[in-house]
Structure formats: C-alpha cells, structure tokens
Amino acid sequence: MSDLAEQLVHGLTLGSLYAMVAAGLALMFGVVRLINFAHGEFYMLGGYAFWYAYAELGLPYPVAGLVAVAAMGVFGLVYERAVIRAILARTWHVQLIATLATSITLTNLAILVFGTQPKEVPTRLSAAILDVGGVRLAWQRLLVLGAAVAIFAGLEWFVRHARLGKAMRAVSQNREACAVVGVDVQQVALATFGISAGLAGAAAALVSPLFSIFPDVGALLTLKAFAAVIVGGFGYVRGAIAAAVLIGIAESLAAGYVSYAYKDAIAFVVMVVVLLVRPQGLFGRRIGI
Amino acid sequence: MRAGRFILGSAALVAVPWIVAALLPGQQRYVLHVLIFTALYGSLALSYDLVVGHVGSLSLAHPAFFGLGAYTAALLATEGHWPFAAALPAGVGLAALVALAVGVPMFRLTEHSFAMGTLGFAIVTQVVATNWVDFTHGPLCVTGIPKPQVGALRIATLPAFYWMGLATLALVALLYRGLTTFRLGRAFHAVRDNETLAAAASIDPLKYRMLGFVIGGAVAGGVGALYVSYVGVLCPGELTVSLSVNLLVMIFLGGIGTLRGVLVGAAAFTALPEVLRMAPNWRMVIYGLLLLVIVIRAPDGLEGLIRRGSSLGRRPWGA
Amino acid sequence: MALFETRGLTKRFLGVTAVDGVDLSVEAGELVSLIGPNGSGKTTLFNCVTGYLVPDEGRVTFRGRDVTGVAAHRIARLGVGRTFQLVSVFPRLSAIENLLTFLQQHQEESLVGRLVRAPRVRRLEAAAVERARSLLDSVGLAARADVPAGTLSYGQRKLLAFAAALMPDPELLLLDEPAAAINPTMIEQMKAQIRALHREGKTVLLVEHNMDVVMDISQRVIVLDHGQKIAEGPPEVVRRDPKVVEAYFGR
Numbered sequence: 001m002s003d004l005a006e007q008l009v010h011g012l013t014l015g016s017l018y019a020m021v022a023a024g025l026a027l028m029f030g031v032v033r034l035i036n037f038a039h040g041e042f043y044m045l046g047g048y049a050f051w052y053a054y055a056e057l058g059l060p061y062p063v064a065g066l067v068a069v070a071a072m073g074v075f076g077l078v079y080e081r082a083v084i085r086a087i088l089a090r091t092w093h094v095q096l097i098a099t100l101a102t103s104i105t106l107t108n109l110a111i112l113v114f115g116t117q118p119k120e121v122p123t124r125l126s127a128a129i130l131d132v133g134g135v136r137l138a139w140q141r142l143l144v145l146g147a148a149v150a151i152f153a154g155l156e157w158f159v160r161h162a163r164l165g166k167a168m169r170a171v172s173q174n175r176e177a178c179a180v181v182g183v184d185v186q187q188v189a190l191a192t193f194g195i196s197a198g199l200a201g202a203a204a205a206l207v208s209p210l211f212s213i214f215p216d217v218g219a220l221l222t223l224k225a226f227a228a229v230i231v232g233g234f235g236y237v238r239g240a241i242a243a244a245v246l247i248g249i250a251e252s253l254a255a256g257y258v259s260y261a262y263k264d265a266i267a268f269v270v271m272v273v274v275l276l277v278r279p280q281g282l283f284g285r286r287i288g289i
Numbered sequence: 290m291r292a293g294r295f296i297l298g299s300a301a302l303v304a305v306p307w308i309v310a311a312l313l314p315g316q317q318r319y320v321l322h323v324l325i326f327t328a329l330y331g332s333l334a335l336s337y338d339l340v341v342g343h344v345g346s347l348s349l350a351h352p353a354f355f356g357l358g359a360y361t362a363a364l365l366a367t368e369g370h371w372p373f374a375a376a377l378p379a380g381v382g383l384a385a386l387v388a389l390a391v392g393v394p395m396f397r398l399t400e401h402s403f404a405m406g407t408l409g410f411a412i413v414t415q416v417v418a419t420n421w422v423d424f425t426h427g428p429l430c431v432t433g434i435p436k437p438q439v440g441a442l443r444i445a446t447l448p449a450f451y452w453m454g455l456a457t458l459a460l461v462a463l464l465y466r467g468l469t470t471f472r473l474g475r476a477f478h479a480v481r482d483n484e485t486l487a488a489a490a491s492i493d494p495l496k497y498r499m500l501g502f503v504i505g506g507a508v509a510g511g512v513g514a515l516y517v518s519y520v521g522v523l524c525p526g527e528l529t530v531s532l533s534v535n536l537l538v539m540i541f542l543g544g545i546g547t548l549r550g551v552l553v554g555a556a557a558f559t560a561l562p563e564v565l566r567m568a569p570n571w572r573m574v575i576y577g578l579l580l581l582v583i584v585i586r587a588p589d590g591l592e593g594l595i596r597r598g599s600s601l602g603r604r605p606w607g608a
Numbered sequence: 609m610a611l612f613e614t615r616g617l618t619k620r621f622l623g624v625t626a627v628d629g630v631d632l633s634v635e636a637g638e639l640v641s642l643i644g645p646n647g648s649g650k651t652t653l654f655n656c657v658t659g660y661l662v663p664d665e666g667r668v669t670f671r672g673r674d675v676t677g678v679a680a681h682r683i684a685r686l687g688v689g690r691t692f693q694l695v696s697v698f699p700r701l702s703a704i705e706n707l708l709t710f711l712q713q714h715q716e717e718s719l720v721g722r723l724v725r726a727p728r729v730r731r732l733e734a735a736a737v738e739r740a741r742s743l744l745d746s747v748g749l750a751a752r753a754d755v756p757a758g759t760l761s762y763g764q765r766k767l768l769a770f771a772a773a774l775m776p777d778p779e780l781l782l783l784d785e786p787a788a789a790i791n792p793t794m795i796e797q798m799k800a801q802i803r804a805l806h807r808e809g810k811t812v813l814l815v816e817h818n819m820d821v822v823m824d825i826s827q828r829v830i831v832l833d834h835g836q837k838i839a840e841g842p843p844e845v846v847r848r849d850p851k852v853v854e855a856y857f858g859r
Contacts, residue, residue: 096401097537102581104534105574227405234401275405485692486696489696489710
C-alpha cells in the first residue's frame with residue numbers, strides 16, 4: 001500500500017513537472033499558434049542556470065531558484081526576438097523545423113559547455129525525508145507540489161485579471177480583432193514567451209534537486225509536454241495541466257508496476273490513443289487559453 | 290550527345306575506386322568509406338524527400354523505418370543465419386508492413402498532430418530498441434553482422450561496398466524519378482499543393498499519402514539493412530530524432546523535392562564534416578544553425594538559390 | 609427523378625446548427641441558385657453534399673444513389689464538379705497542367721499499357737490536351753496556358769478553376785460564389801459561361817451573393833436562413849417573398 005502511495009506521489013511530482021512545462025507550451029500555442037520544439041531546452045537551460053547559481057555561486061536555494069526563473073524569462077524574450085519573430089508568419093512546417101533546429105543547436109551547445117556528465121544538485125529539502133504512515137517522501141516533493149499549485153493559481157489570476165494576461169487571452173481567442181482594437185500583439189507574443197520560459201525555469205529550479213540535469217533532458221520532456229498539450233486539447237492551458245498530471249501519474253505507475261524501461265513510452269501511447277479516439281483532445285476543441 | 294555523356298559519367302563513377310587509388314594513394318580507404326556513406330545517406334534522403342517533398346507529409350518516423358529494416362536484417366543474419374539475399378527483402382518488407390500499419394491511423398491526423406504522432410512512433414521504436422535487451426541486445430548492440438554474400442559473390446572489400454552503394458543509389462534514384470513524374474507524380478504533387486482541390490479532381494489524398502509513406506518507409510528499411518551489412522554493428526543510437534534532423538538538413542540544404550538537390554544536400558552533409566574533421570557536437574551545432582537559417586531564409590535550399598533568377602522559384606513551404 | 613437531392617440534411621458545429629433539416633432537389637438541366645444572408649449555411653451545405661463534411665443527419669442522393677458521407681474524391685469521380693469560395697488552383701502547375709490534373713483519374717489505362725506507352729495512351733493524352741486547350745480558350749485564358757497558375761490574377765484564377773471543374777465533363781456543377789471579388793467585365797463573362805453550360809444541358813447549382821447575377825440567370829432560387837430553407841421558386845417570386853426580405857434586412 002505504501003508502495004502505491006509512493007508511486008502516486010512520485011507520479012504527482014512528475015506530473016507537476018510535466019504540467020509546468022506543458023502549460024508554457026499550451027500558452028505559446030494558444031496565443032501565437034506556434035509549436036515550439038525547443039521548449040524542453042528552456043527547462044534544460046533553466047536547470048543549468050539553477051545549478052550554476054546554487055552549486056557554483058553558492059546562492060541560497062530560493063535565490064538560486066529565482067535566478068533560474070529570471071534567466072529563463074530573459075532567454076524566452078531573446079528567443080522570441082531572435083527566432084520566433086522570423087517564423088511567426090510562416091507555415092507550420094517552417095516553424096516546426098526551425099524550432100527543431102534550435103533545439104538541436106542548444107542541446108549540443110550545452111554538451112560542449114557543460115559536458116555530458118549529469119549534474120546532481122541536491123538541496124536540504126531533497127535529502128530530508130518525511131515519513132507519513134510508512135510512506136517516505138522527500139520534502140522537496142511537497143515543495144514541488146505546493147509550488148506548482150501556487151504557480152498555476154498565479155497563472156490563472158494573471159490571465160483573468162492582469163492587463164497583460166487578459167490581452168494574452170484575447171489574442172488567443174481572436175488575433176485579428178485584437179490587432180484592430182489596438183492590442184499590441186507583438187508585445188503579447190513577447191510576454192507569452194517570457195512567461196512560458198520562466199515557467200520552465202521554475203520547473204527546473206523545483207525539480208532539479210530530485211532529478212539530475214543533463215543536456216539531453218529537454219528532448220523527451222518536450223515530447224511528453226506535447227503529448228499533454230495534445231491530450232488536453234491544443235492550446236487549452238488547463239487541459240494541458242490536467243493531461244500532464246495524468247501522464248505523470250500513468251508513467252510513474254507504469255514504471256513501478258509494468259516496466260521501468262518502457263516508462264518513457266507511456267506518454268506517447270496515451271497521446272496516440274487519444275489522437276485516434278478523440279482527436280480534439282479530452283476536453284474538446286476550445287477557443288482561447 | 291546526352292547518352293554519350295551519361296555513359297561516360299557512369300563509367301567514371303564505376304571506376305572511382307581505381308581513380309582514387311591513382312590520385313590519392315594512401316587515402317583510398319578513407320575516401321571510399323565517405324563515398325559509401327554518402328551513397329547510403331543519399332538513398333535514405335531520397336526516400337525521405339519522397340514523403341516530405343513530393344507528397345508533403347511532414348513525417349518524423351523515418352528513423353524508425355530505417356531502424357526496423359536494420360534490426361530485422363541484423364538479427365536475421367546473426368541469430369537466424371539468414372543469407373543476405375533473404376535478410377534484405379525481409380527488412381524492406383517489415384518496414385513496409387509497419388509503415389502500412391502505422392500510416393492508417395496517422396493519416397487520420399492533421400498537420401501538427403501527424404508530425405507529433407509520427408514522432409511519438411519514432412520515440413517508442415527507439416525506446417523499445419533500447420530496452421528490449423533480450424531481443425535487440427539494447428545498448429550492447431548487435432555485433433558481428435556478416436558481410437553480404439549473394440551466391441558466389443562476396444561483398445567484403447571497400448570497392449565492393451562502394452559498388453553496392455552506387456548500385457543502391459542508382460536504383461533508388463531511378464525509383465524516385467519514376468514515382469515523381471508522370472501521372473503518379475502529378476497525383477502526389479496535387480495532394481501536396483492543394484489537398485482539397487486534389488479531392489475535387491477525383492484524386493484520393495489518403496491513398497497517395499499512404500503510397501508515398503509506405504514506399505518511403507520500405508526504401509528506408511532497405512537502406513537500413515544495407516547499412517548494417519556494411520558497418521557490421523547496430524546500436525539503438527542509430528534511430529534517434531537526430532536522424533530526422535539530419536535528413537531534414539540534407540533535403541533542405543540541397544533543394545527539397547528535386548533529385549539533384551537532395552543528392553547535393555546529402556553529399557554536402559556527409560562529405561563536408563569528414564573533410565572538415567569536425568567534432569560531432571560542433572557538427573550538430575553547425576547543422577542546427579544551418580538548418581535554422583536555411584529554413585527561414587531559403588526553404589528551397591541550394592537549388593532554389595540557383596533558380597532564384599527565374600520568374601517563379603519553387604516554394605514548397607512559402608507562406 | 610431528380611438528378612440531385614437532399615433530404616433533411618443537418619450539420620452541427622460546436623453547438624451551432626449550420627444546416628438544419630434542408631430538403632432540396634435539382635432536376636437534370638436546371639440552373640438553380642442558392643442564396644441567403646451570411647452564415648445561412650450555404651457553403652456548409654455545399655461541403656456536405658460534395659463530401660468534405662459528413663452530415664449529422666439526413667441524406668444526399670445523386671442520380672438516385674445515396675452518397676451521404678461519401679468521400680470527396682469519390683463524389684467528384686461520380687460526375688460532380690465544384691469550385692470553391694476562396695479560389696483554389698494548383699499554384700505551381702501551369703494553367704493547362706491544372707486542367708489536365710482534373711482529367712487524369714478518369715483516364716483508365718492499365719499499368720502495363722502505360723508503361724509500354726501504347727498508341728492508345730498517346731491518343732488519350734492528346735485528346736486530353738486538346739480538350740484542355742479548348743476549355744482554356746473558351747474562358748479566354750488560351751494565351752496563359754503555360755503560365756504557372758500562381759501568377760495569374762484573382763479573376764483569371766477564378767476562370768481557371770471554373771474551366772478545371774469542367775474538364776472531366778461533370779453532370780452536376782456546384783459553383784461557390786462564382787461572381788465574388790471579380791470586376792464587372794469578368795462577371796459578365798462568368799454569367800455568359802454559366803448560361804452556355806445551361807444551354808448545353810448541364811445542371812448547375814450555384815451559391816451567390818450578387819443578386820443581379822442570381823436574378824438574371826437563375827431558373828429557380830432557393831433561400832436559406834440560419835440553416836433552414838425559407839423560400840423557393842422563380843427569381844421574381846422569391847425576391848418579393850416577405851420572409852426573404854426579412855431575412856436579409858430584418859436583422
């Protein structure tokens with residue numbers, strides 16, 4: 001029983017990670033209709049930024065975490081300016097290939113700069129174990145869950161009440177109308193990328209103490225986040241979050257009870273099944289984020 | 290006269306091992322190795338261009354078909370002791386069957402979903418290849434794959450492999466030509482350029498997409514089988530997403546949808562880094578940037594740049 | 609027996625009923641127009657009957673044969689031609705190649721026959737080219753036969769699409785807003801073309817917003833509003849129908 005509980009907690013942790021990454025991806029697709037293949041690299045770079053701030057510079061954990069978020073936020077803005085702006089108006093093939101190319105470039109640059117050896121970044125919380133009725137979990141896991149909930153609540157508030165957030169929602173629903181009414185679509189696109197990347201940075205700061213950081217981590221993560229976005233209904237942020245949590249739990253249970261080796265395949269099996277059975281996603285086709 | 294030039298060119302290509310031995314003594318092994326790889330990658334790129342450039346389906350499943358053909362031939366040859374003449378068609382056949390099975394559900398998806406679905410399939414294939422250690426040897430790799438032997442003919446020397454590669458490339462190029470011209474080619478292009486209108490012209494988009502996908506996958510499987518017979522070793526690392534990126538670079542670099550363009554791209558992609566002796570990671574950084582720049586600036590690749598002078602260059606992915 | 613019929617045709621999207629229980633029939637040789645305010649379901653109906661959308665309810669029959677939910681390419685093969693609201697051509701092919709594409713599936717030859725390039729194949733292909741040229745000529749695009757279709761003007765592409773739809777000699781022709789977004793001269797040309805088709809005995813159903821065109825050439829007019837058929841009859845009668853007037857102006 002405690003074994004199952006541990007798997008579930010692990011699944012929730014994984015799901016939180018996937019959800020934070022998938023939310024950013026869904027946000028990008030919802031607002032600017034773009035599939036960003038390099039999204040996993042935001043997480044990877046965020047992880048290295050966190051590692052550098054925490055392990056190399058010796059900053060306290062919360063500060064290092066914020067550094068990671070801020071660094072990725074800035075990177076997201078730069079990325080939007082440098083790459084995305086050039087491909088926003090092009091066909092999805094160009095967008096897919098361009099972001100795929102960026103992903104490969106970033107991954108290999110990371111190998112050249114940081115090497116292929118994974119970086120372990122244990123913190124006090126990831127080492128400290130909480131024992132709840134026979135279920136042993138690292139405190140860090142609770143932090144991940146709590147932070148994820150807080151972040152999503154914040155995102156929800158932002159999209160409903162903040163001016164920029166409302167603009168993002170409006171653009172996701174009807175871009176042409178927004179341009180006509182005077183919403184600065186360029187600025188909204190920029191902000192969307194900054195926020196999405198920042199979300200990935202936050203995920204990295206929260207989860208890196210539990211898992212290690214290595215250059216290839218982005219690839220599988222991107223794809224699993226995509227699986228969540230697709231299952232959740234392309235561009236629907238809440239759907240993506242729900243789907244991501246589901247995938248995380250499914251993967252953890254599969255790893256524990258079916259086969260550890262094939263756990264990575266679970267996300268795609270789920271995705272392909274959903275695509276075939278209900279192509280509009282679990283929650284149906286919706287307009288806007 | 291064109292036939293004369295063709296015969297002369299073909300003769301020169303066949304004579305390459307001797308030409309290289311004469312002009313670059315001591316380098317023969319290395320040059321032939323590069324040429325063999327170029328021929329294999331060229332064939333693979335052509336089979337991919339068929340799907341992406343001519344039918345217009347942005348499939349990311351190609352590495353899986355390459356891998357399926359490779360593993361089938363490798364395992365049949367090492368564990369089943371099948372002769373090459375049987376292992377090769379088995380590889381092609383399995384790849385074709387899987388392409389058929391996968392294609393049916395995949396083509397019900399549109400655009401992004403299709404790309405993602407094929408990518409998911411490629412990932413699953415890679416995960417299985419890596420983890421089904423009992424069957425595929427996983428990261429321990431399939432080793433000791435025998436050199437091809439067809440009757441009395443044994444392909445064991447570099448020149449022999451070169452001719453095998455050349456013959457493969459010639460055959461694939463011929464197939465590519467045949468499939469992309471005449472009525473069939475026009476049907477493919479109609480589906481690629483305007484699927485809705487193609488249907489109004491009585492052309493069944495699903496049938497032609499499936500045809501391109503299965504043939505492309507089958508050829509990829511064949512190249513996989515030939516590849517392992519040359520290299521002698523097969524590891525799951527051969528079927529990564531990187532291969533899709535490499536193929537995309539090849540076809541975009543040279544000119545998507547054109548025989549000459551794709552071959553130029555494959556040659557540039559394979560031969561250049563050998564010449565430059567780049568470290569693999571730097572190589573991928575350069576390729577990534579190159580692909581990024583090319584796909585944004587000149588989606589037709591080199592061919593397009595050459596043809597830009599004419600009034601209407603071909604713009605497969607233009608906005 | 610009507611050449612083409614729908615019975616209770618219904619199509620819904622995301623809670624909106626775009627086509628609501630529409631019954632219509634077109635006899636062979638008729639020239640019928642389908643009109644209605646924006647959003648009344650005309651193009652959706654077209655897409656349902658030509659196989660691009662599957663209706664939620666109802667039946668579509670062509671020459672007495674049930675073609676409900678049949679795929680678009682099969683319906684085209686049965687002898688139904690159509691044009692699209694947003695003009696659609698194969699941009700990289702020349703005008704004449706565009707036309708030839710529409711005929712190729714209709715030319716039955718065995719693979720072996722084609723490989724051997726039998727004289728029969730050659731004759732068929734020559735006949736196809738001949739037909740394409742004469743169609744291009746009849747729409748005034750003969751001079752542009754070898755020019756890539758993507759470089760033609762909007763009006764020219766419209767005429768090209770029209771000619772292409774005619775290539776396989778369809779019995780029923782569905783034209784989606786043939787007079788939209790083209791200058792008055794071309795509109796007259798289009799009207800003349802449609803009248804010529806009618807004289808040849810072809811059956812034409814067109815969707816159109818341009819009332820002058822509708823009133824001028826139609827034998828019969830069907831009016832849709834909010835997905836439902838609200839009126840039907842000769843042009844002069846329909847134009848005065850109070851329900852029609854209200855549909856267009858009463859909102």
